Amino acid sequence: MLKSGVALPLFALPAGAARALGTALPASARPFPLSAVRLRPSDYAHAVEVNRAYLLRLDADRLLHNFRAFAGLPTKGKIYGGWESDTIAGHTLGHYLSGLALTHAQIGCTDCATRAAYIVDELTACQTANGDGYVAGFTRKRKDGTIVDGKEIFPEIMRGDIRSAGFDLNGCWVPYYNWHKLYTGLFDVIDHIGPSDKAMAIATGLGGYIEKVFAALNDDQVQVMLACEHGGLNESFAELYARTKDPRWLKLAERIYHKKVLDPLTARQDELANIHANTQVPKLIGLARLYEITDRPDYQTAARFFWERVTKHHSYVIGGNADREYFAGPDTIAQHITEQTCEHCNTYNMLKLTRHLFAWAPDGSLFDFYERAHLNHVMAQQEPVNGGFTYMTPLMSGAKREYSALDGEEFWCCVGTGMESHAKHGESIFWEGGDTLFVNLYIPADATWAARGATLTLDTAYPFEGLSTLTMTKLARGGRFPVALRVPGWAKTAELFVNGKPVEAARAGGYAIVERKWKAGDAVSIRLPLDLRLEATPGDAQTVAVVRGPMVMAADLGRADGDWDKPDPAMVGGDLLARFTPIAPGAAQYQTAGLIRPGDLTFVPFYRQYDRRSAVYFKRFTDGQWVAEEAAFNVEQARRKDIAARSVDVMHLGEMQPERDHALTSEISYPVTYRGHTGRDARTGGFFEFTMKVRPGPLILQATYWGDEGKRTFDIMVDNQRVATQTLDRSRPGSFYDVDYPLPEPLTRGKSQIKVRFVPHDKNTAGPVFGVRLFTAKPAVAA
Template structure:
């Protein structure tokens, strides 16, 4: 009894000085409330403003004016802007200008935005039905859709290159011009454009709309939900639900991961829309589905930098081998959209710092890393392949999707640094900045050299003494009990919340100083498939090494359709640096170097060229260079066998690549669209880790024979369990028939076909597969145009 009484007294004594922590859902500050201070983020913002001002609004507007029957004031830009996706960057440009104006207050950006809106208003007025778009031949194509004639594939809708995806950028740009820059005309135009869509699908069944959604359509469901909130009208929320792709949503509701082989960035915006609809009073199961998607992508399908996908597609979770071998690694657009989804989920699911941990990792290691700090050039693919490099955009040549999302990113660097409730301020990210918390009449100044040092300094400046809870994120990369908080030089007692924050509750006075000590250490992250590939991290920062500057072909992209892919020599994987040590010894292989900036020396490397070691630094500081992020690990005994296996696997492929003039990976969205695919009665699929295309009518690609060196076709395709037959044609010349007798299963077959001499001098070869004998064609995995008479053994 005495012991029980003493314990009770102790319990009440301890808890009498513990206040209940506020855990109400947070709200975000306006971008205009947060000003970035000098840092690499601030520099990227400055470079982005210069990039935005280097773009000519009249050239971006040209497709819209043309399609509205008005005279363009300038010629369209090249690249994706005049080959079928005309106008998509114009929509991104609206968003980028609005975000950057909100973040910086730069009135020149606002003037540009207002000019863009006024010209688009002319287009909408000329169209007379609410429509605004640069889709080539859009009037005829949309009329077909309205009549119920719908032919949809991953990148194609009625013969147009992802027109729904294209106009989503216009929807989003108008919305953002209203929300972030207060342009009333944009708001009215947005509602008119949404009414146009309501009319377009008014006679379509739900089944027809779902068929249409097989074509990539961005986040249309999200923007329609936004219009519902802006207007308060239920009809727009119903439209948002109709534009929610059930083929993706339904498995997610059941917590089934069916993402293998799917085009990654087609799916992420759909999920953002599911969450947005749930926020506005939709089915909470949709929000749960969005969380499930986030979990499986973040915790099973992503690499150390936070990005995901190879050649734009989700690969099997148990096989990341293509992530290491391919030069088309994680796509920046994917991470842009994953961060958008993360921002939405964070307040919905308890302000949990796990969302900020992912946001921080991806923001530093992929998003910031995708901006050239000297000129603002933007990156599409970030290869994980050892010893490869990235390609940067140029304002006059490059108009890819990742340029569109890329020019938006720096304008919203401030969006997640802080959050608040009525009683609390959350400090989530350690980016130098000044916050104006108007509701509390309080300024907060955050200063740090993070990650070069492990200290963060906050100065709290209320106009009058003010009590609030200061929630300081306790990062997952800081060991339990290691984080320190000092207030005005004295170590402060803090409460640790269940959602991952150190909470200091007090009345704050002007000039109060808070210091966070965030001890960082070296850790390694193994590739998700369990293979012996590891990334080194210091706190949340992925470390990488420069490995050379030779043959950086196309480092700055030209206007070609595939200019965003790094086409320089692939250094054989057998020559990649290998850390010769047991896996548990990897963290100890790094030695911190002296100096103000973060740097480490990595020793114990093979082959000989690396025996003196390599310097590792934050990956986001490596530019215009080959690099290494993932390091293969082997013991002395394992090393020789590893090298032998890699040489075997790479020998034939490298030989084939060396004589390849052009190639198309069938069934993959970007390679096919880059080769102007045409088809009838055709479908794509995914089997045994390969995409493919087959047809009961025909499909074709335009192969480039730029140097007139193409001499052979190489085809790679599946065998079949039932008879198939297809004629192969080049420029309407028959090269024979491929027949499968139906005795096979999913074995891989290969065939090399000589081109007729009459085609050798032609720079464009139209390759066509035409089904014959009333049978389906083979399932084509890949077609290449080869230059050599001596074909490598395949």
């Protein structure tokens, strides 16, 4: 137990105290090896074990199906479903290799190491059978719909026939992204299990094949090709160069530079709005790795600027970013609180980028973000019983988390990154720089510090309790050195103790630094305040979230398998925090009184709401503002009731039963869900069509759209006659809106039903359309 005493608040230390005590931070830092850290019991340790069980349930031979088939070898397992049966097939294997290797390092799982070695052997056999360095599992969809080996696209590309879109390259989805995952898996095997000549041979052999493709293209053609998502392929070749010192790989890495995205960032310009978010983050990780190799300052500038803009102007309170996978304008988070927020891959990659920046120059604010995103987004991404993963982590009030199937038949990109994220929760707790020991995350763990021949124990119940204690359980090479304990930016005070006694500590760069002569058995403790506070969204002070220390709180709205059809809860009144009362402090649970409209709620940690519906963001109103808000709501409800009373037929697009009931047919068309609305779109060359009932008299066809859609144009046909051409162009940001299309009476006269078809113009998308309604026109009012 700590002895009573009052410690000097860190923020009250005089300027220059760190220098006066001789404890300035080192210029750079490096993390402890993952294998040197063992997690003690906690939610994090539980997540690793659940993930290990998930990994070992998967069948490596099924993930290898296409690799063997395309190499002309007999397959050993049936291909998995979901994305593994689509043109992005094969991407999971790289993630799987990483997950196995990281799990082996984190907990010493020999089964994982054995399985990883088996996969490397199989990939070696596939590459040998191909004979030219090629090895892959992705497919190509030809124009006639036939699915073939994705290798077919590369001779076309080398001839200059490059058909590149955001995710499609000559009929194959994201092949270079796919290879980036494989490279990362191979390097993780080497780094976390042990040296592997076979893994390196696969990497260099495949590099030779990719190099030939790029060598056939001029610089303009490369830029056309890079318009298709290519992951962090620049990082892959930077890493291959770092391991082989062969300059051909560095040349290729620097050629994989997407000017359209990276040039503005190098010039410190935020042009992120309306571009796919996770497509970009790996490019910046690649630039970060290239900066470490080349020392080119423009690479560093772009990586730092991107991190600053995303974390401070494009991120939600849980640390995630993007809505429907895309960045919006800076400081517009309040307009994008939906069930399609926070793709896990984005945060997985942002944490990687954060580690690079911290290694260059230790700064506690970097880990303020890291902790926020790791605790509140990554930990929320795993279903903690059986190990499924979310794609999006929704922040819209009443939304529930959708997890990947337990039988492994979906394999979204976020399933792959989830396999990795939950294998390595100990990777960033401890860092060292010079003779300084950093504690960056307060996660219970034991660690081996090789430089000092030390065994460390970090004991804590944080973030549920504020006290964390680091004990030098063993210290073979004791002596004087600094221990830097991160003091989060939100902490107004922090108390420091050594062996239970209060001590002064210097501050530098977001750390409390205790420098003394340490010996085995010494313990240093930090106590952080865990008071509730409100955080406003960037750009909108009236939209707030509740945070306790680093932990985002959520109002519990009931079981996920129930329904939520009530208005979004709002906060009304003056001193809002005064209306929270703790009901289970050890579990961070609170009850409100007279605060929430329409009724008070219990607040709990957001990340633990895996099987519950939540509210995270709240509009705040004074009592007078709330009266006006209710009145506007009632006007809108009256409008909707009037249209409902005149409705002839309603089509709920994107919902299975209504689409069957209305005989929907489609090509290159996909269901979507956004902000509680289901819908459907159609891509270039596709359409969707359905029947609707009609009745005599003037009728109006009404379609619902989202006001922030990028520019796209499409036709609306009724019984093969065009009734309208619609262009969406972000004309009504932040809201859904209806467009009415009066139908000529001859078009419906004498009919009981019509066929409605949405057809995109070339290189456009039709919709998404969030519902279609047919209703009678209001009778004309006599003059």
